[in-house]
Amino acid sequence: MSASRLTTLFVLTNALLGTAIAAPSPGCAANNTLPKGQTPGGDSVTVAFTQSDGTARDYRIHIPSTYVSTTPAELIFSFHGHGTGASGQETISQLSNEAFNPSGIAVYPQGKSDAWQGAPYAVTGINDIEFVKDMISNFTETYCIDTSKIYASGMSIGGGFTATLACDSSVNTQIAAFAPVSGAYYINTTTCAPTAVEIPCDKGDRIVPVIEFHGDADTTIPYGGESKNGDCLPEVSHWVRSWSYRDGLGLKNITTYDLYSGKVTRSKFPNNSSDPNFGLVQHYKTAGLGHIWPSTNSTSYDATPIIMEFFGNHTL
Numbered sequence: 001m002s003a004s005r006l007t008t009l010f011v012l013t014n015a016l017l018g019t020a021i022a023a024p025s026p027g028c029a030a031n032n033t034l035p036k037g038q039t040p041g042g043d044s045v046t047v048a049f050t051q052s053d054g055t056a057r058d059y060r061i062h063i064p065s066t067y068v069s070t071t072p073a074e075l076i077f078s079f080h081g082h083g084t085g086a087s088g089q090e091t092i093s094q095l096s097n098e099a100f101n102p103s104g105i106a107v108y109p110q111g112k113s114d115a116w117q118g119a120p121y122a123v124t125g126i127n128d129i130e131f132v133k134d135m136i137s138n139f140t141e142t143y144c145i146d147t148s149k150i151y152a153s154g155m156s157i158g159g160g161f162t163a164t165l166a167c168d169s170s171v172n173t174q175i176a177a178f179a180p181v182s183g184a185y186y187i188n189t190t191t192c193a194p195t196a197v198e199i200p201c202d203k204g205d206r207i208v209p210v211i212e213f214h215g216d217a218d219t220t221i222p223y224g225g226e227s228k229n230g231d232c233l234p235e236v237s238h239w240v241r242s243w244s245y246r247d248g249l250g251l252k253n254i255t256t257y258d259l260y261s262g263k264v265t266r267s268k269f270p271n272n273s274s275d276p277n278f279g280l281v282q283h284y285k286t287a288g289l290g291h292i293w294p295s296t297n298s299t300s301y302d303a304t305p306i307i308m309e310f311f312g313n314h315t316l
C-alpha cells in the first residue's frame with residue numbers, strides 16, 4: 001500500500017473513531033529550542049522577518065505558558081486595522097491573554113504602512129499573501145505547531161485581509177477557519193450597489209468556515225456598505241450570505257435574536273440545524289456598536305471567546 005493510501009486510511013480510521021488527530025509540524029522535536037528571547041508565557045516580542053521575495057517585515061508573537069516543543073500548538077494570526085499596528089491588535093483582540101487563548105501561539109503581523117494587500121491605500125507591490133505563506137512555512141519549522149489548527153482573524157482592513165486569505169485557494173488550504181471583525185471588504189469597482197455588488201472570491205473547492213462580527217452603528221466601515229476610497233464596500237449581510245452561498249450552504253439562516261443583553265442578532269448558516277455543516281458560516285450583528293472589536297469594554301460581550309470556540313470546532 002502506498003504512503004498516501006496509508007495516510008488516507010489512517011485519517012479515515014481516525015475520523016470514524018472520532019479521534020481528534022493532531023498534525024505535528026516539522027518543528028515538533030524534543031531538542032527544538034525556542035528562538036532567543038522567547039519563553040513560554042513570557043512577554044510577547046517583535047521579530048524581524050524576511051519574506052521570500054526579500055521584503056523586510058516584522059510581527060509580534062506570544063508563546064503560551066503551556067508550550068512544549070513536543071506538543072503541537074494552535075497557530076492564530078491576528079491582523080491589525082489601519083492605524084492600529086501589531087501591538088494595538090494584541091491589546092484589542094486579547095489573543096495573548098491566556099484566559100481567552102490558553103494554548104495557541106498568537107501572531108500579530110505588521111502591515112506595510114499599517115495596511116494590507118487589497119486595501120485601496122495599500123502600498124503597491126507588497127505581497128502580503130506571500131508574507132503569510134512564508135510565516136506559516138517558517139513557524140511550522142521553528143515551533144511545534146498542529147498544522148490542522150492554523151487560524152486567521154483580524155480587525156477592519158485586517159478583517160478584510162483575513163477574507164482575502166479565505167478567498168485565496170493557494171493559502172486557504174493551510175488555514176482551518178477565518179474570523180474577520182468589523183471587516184473592510186473592499187471591492188475594486190466604481191459602480192457600487194452595496195446590497196447587490198458581486199463579491200469576487202476564488203476560494204477553490206474547500207468549504208471554508210467563516211465567522212463575521214459587525215456593529216450596526218459602525219461609521220468607518222458602515223454595515224450598509226458604501227463607496228469608499230474609490231472602491232466599493234458591500235452591505236455586510238450580503239457579504240455574509242455570499243460566503244454561505246459559495247460554501248454551498250444556501251442563502252437562508254437560522255437567526256437568534258436578543259443575545260447578550262439584547263444587543264446581538266446571530267445568523268447561522270445553513271438554514272438547517274441538523275445539517276453537518278450547520279454553523280460553518282456565522283454572523284454576529286451588534287446593535288449600537290461602532291467600529292470596534294466587541295469586548296465587554298465596549299459592549300455586552302467579548303468576541304474573542306466566541307472566535308476561539310469557532311476555531312476549536314474547525315480543523316483541517
Ligand SMILES: *[C@@H]1O[C@H](CO)[C@@H](O)[C@H](O)[C@H]1NC(C)=O
Binds near residue numbers: 029031032
Ligand atoms: C535534534 O535531533 C535530531 C534527531 O534526533 C537531529 O537530527 C537534529 O540534528 C537535532 N537538532 C539539534 C538542533 O540538535
Ligand SMILES: *[C@@H]1O[C@H](CO)[C@@H](O)[C@H](O)[C@H]1NC(C)=O
Binds near residue numbers: 048139
Ligand atoms: C524563521 O524566521 C526567523 C526570524 O526571522 C529566522 O531567524 C529563522 O532563521 C527562520 N527559520 C526558518 C526555518 O526559516
Ligand SMILES: *[C@@H]1O[C@H](CO)[C@@H](O)[C@H](O)[C@H]1NC(C)=O
Binds near residue numbers: 091092
Ligand atoms: C479593556 O480595558 C482594560 C482596562 O482598561 C484593558 O486592560 C484591556 O486591554 C481592555 N480590553 C480591550 C479588549 O480593549
Ligand SMILES: *[C@@H]1O[C@H](CO)[C@@H](O)[C@H](O)[C@H]1NC(C)=O
Binds near residue numbers: 188
Ligand atoms: C482596480 O481596477 C482598475 C480597473 O479595472 C485597475 O486598473 C486597477 O489596477 C485595479 N486596482 C487594483 C488594486 O487591483
Ligand SMILES: *[C@@H]1O[C@H](CO)[C@@H](O)[C@H](O)[C@H]1NC(C)=O
Binds near residue numbers: 236238253283
Ligand atoms: C438571517 O435571516 C434573518 C431573517 O430572515 C435576516 O434578517 C438576516 O439578515 C439573515 N442574516 C444574514 C447574514 O443574511
Ligand SMILES: *[C@@H]1O[C@H](CO)[C@@H](O)[C@H](O)[C@H]1NC(C)=O
Binds near residue numbers: 252271
Ligand atoms: C428554512 O427557512 C424557512 C423560512 O425561510 C423555514 O420555513 C424552514 O422551515 C427552514 N428550514 C429549516 C430546516 O429550518
Ligand SMILES: *[C@@H]1O[C@H](CO)[C@@H](O)[C@H](O)[C@H]1NC(C)=O
Binds near residue numbers: 276
Ligand atoms: C436537514 O439536514 C438533515 C441532515 O443532513 C437532513 O436529513 C434533512 O433533510 C435536512 N432538512 C431539510 C429541510 O433540508
